[in-house]
Amino acid sequence: MSCITNQSSNEIEIADFEFDRNPLSEGIYLITRLIRDDFPEQQVRRELDLLVEKARSMIPADIDEELQLEQLLHLFYHQWGFGSANGIYNLSDTMWLDKVLKTHQGAPSSLGLILIYIAEHLAIPLHPVIFPTQLLVKADWLDGDSWVINPLNGETLTKHMLSVWLKGHLGIHAKLNHRDLIDAANSQIILKILTALKSALVQENKPELALRASQLSLSLNPKDPYEIRDRGLIYAQLECNHIAVHDLNYFIEQCPDDPVTEVIKMQLNNMDQSSIHTITLH
Numbered sequence: 001m002s003c004i005t006n007q008s009s010n011e012i013e014i015a016d017f018e019f020d021r022n023p024l025s026e027g028i029y030l031i032t033r034l035i036r037d038d039f040p041e042q043q044v045r046r047e048l049d050l051l052v053e054k055a056r057s058m059i060p061a062d063i064d065e066e067l068q069l070e071q072l073l074h075l076f077y078h079q080w081g082f083g084s085a086n087g088i089y090n091l092s093d094t095m096w097l098d099k100v101l102k103t104h105q106g107a108p109s110s111l112g113l114i115l116i117y118i119a120e121h122l123a124i125p126l127h128p129v130i131f132p133t134q135l136l137v138k139a140d141w142l143d144g145d146s147w148v149i150n151p152l153n154g155e156t157l158t159k160h161m162l163s164v165w166l167k168g169h170l171g172i173h174a175k176l177n178h179r180d181l182i183d184a185a186n187s188q189i190i191l192k193i194l195t196a197l198k199s200a201l202v203q204e205n206k207p208e209l210a211l212r213a214s215q216l217s218l219s220l221n222p223k224d225p226y227e228i229r230d231r232g233l234i235y236a237q238l239e240c241n242h243i244a245v246h247d248l249n250y251f252i253e254q255c256p257d258d259p260v261t262e263v264i265k266m267q268l269n270n271m272d273q274s275s276i277h278t279i280t281l282h
Contacts, residue, residue: 014219019187024128025117027190028097035197035212040098047101048114051080052121059122068124069139069147076118077154080104082111084152091200095193108135109193112151127183130192133165138181146181191220198230207237225254229264241271 014034019027025048033039059071076082085094085105093099100106100114112128112135119126129136129148136157139147148157163176194217201210214231221227232247248264255261 014216019190020185022186023117023120024113024186024189027186028113028193031190031194031213031216032096034216035209036096039096044097044101048097048117051114052118055118055122061122065124065139066141066147068122069119069126072115072119072122072124073149073154076115082106082114084111090204092197092204092206095197095200107196108151109189109196112137115149115151128189129181130184130188131162131165131180133169135184135189135192136181138183148181187220191217194220198234202234202237207234210234211238225251229255229260236267236271244271 014030017027017030029041029044033041055072055075058075059068061068063071082100082104083106085103085107089105091107093103094105094107095110097110097113100110106114115137116126116128125139126149127138127140129138135151137149137151139149141147148162149155150157159176162180166174166176166180194213198210198213198217201207201213211231211234214227214234217227218224218231228247229251232244232251235241235244235247245268248268251258252261252264252268
């Protein structure tokens with residue numbers, strides 16, 4: 001298998017794109033078409049705009065925003081049947097927009113993006129939040145209150161519920177504060193999605209696509225040793241040992257105290273591909 005990658009033009013395109021000055025959906029279209037040659041972008045655009053038109057025809061524009069949001073959530077989750085994936089599926093399929101629009105089953109990131117896209121075109125103010133457990137959707141009203149929504153099912157999340165989630169994820173002493181619920185910049189969302197896609201594609205034994213996601217992450221965060229480590233592990237899976245060694249040695253130098261470092265050192269001593277690519281990417 002060739003170790004030569006055609007990433008230079010992709011890296012230039014993503015580096016020149018101003019994610020925080022463009023709609024989040026445009027950023028998602030960009031990274032998806034740079035990873036997948038078969039991404040039907042125009043079809044996805046049409047399907048999303050069709051959902052907007054359906055919602056606009058069913059939700060009165062002259063009612064207050066809270067009632068509009070309630071009706072949108074009912075329409076999205078109950079009438080259209082969007083929700084979390086169940087059964088046997090590839091994790092990446094819950095993040096690709098074309099797959100989610102077909103099955104109506106998705107991950108928090110993809111469902112949240114679709115919901116925010118529709119709401120934005122109806123002038124309902126929704127914003128993405130990167131919570132430690134998953135992406136959330138938040139509405140901020142004029143009275144200062146926030147309405148936090150689980151994009152997997154449309155349910156309202158109280159502060160108590162969020163606190164329980166946080167303690168379950170970070171430990172019993174973790175405390176919920178306002179920083180956990182601030183609006184996320186588009187560039188932050190893009191990086192989170194690329195990381196999730198990279199891990200899913202590795203698990204699904206699609207290293208070529210995972211490498212594209214990894215390279216895009218590095219174009220946005222070129223010095224991150226963990227991103228470089230992940231790229232090295234993917235190169236190892238692709239049997240591109242000479243490139244993998246460079247990336248993995250860089251990680252060891254930058255993060256000597258990381259628990260994974262000793263594992264990678266042992267793998268480098270004997271480039272056993274059957275074991276090196278089983279290290280989980282985070």
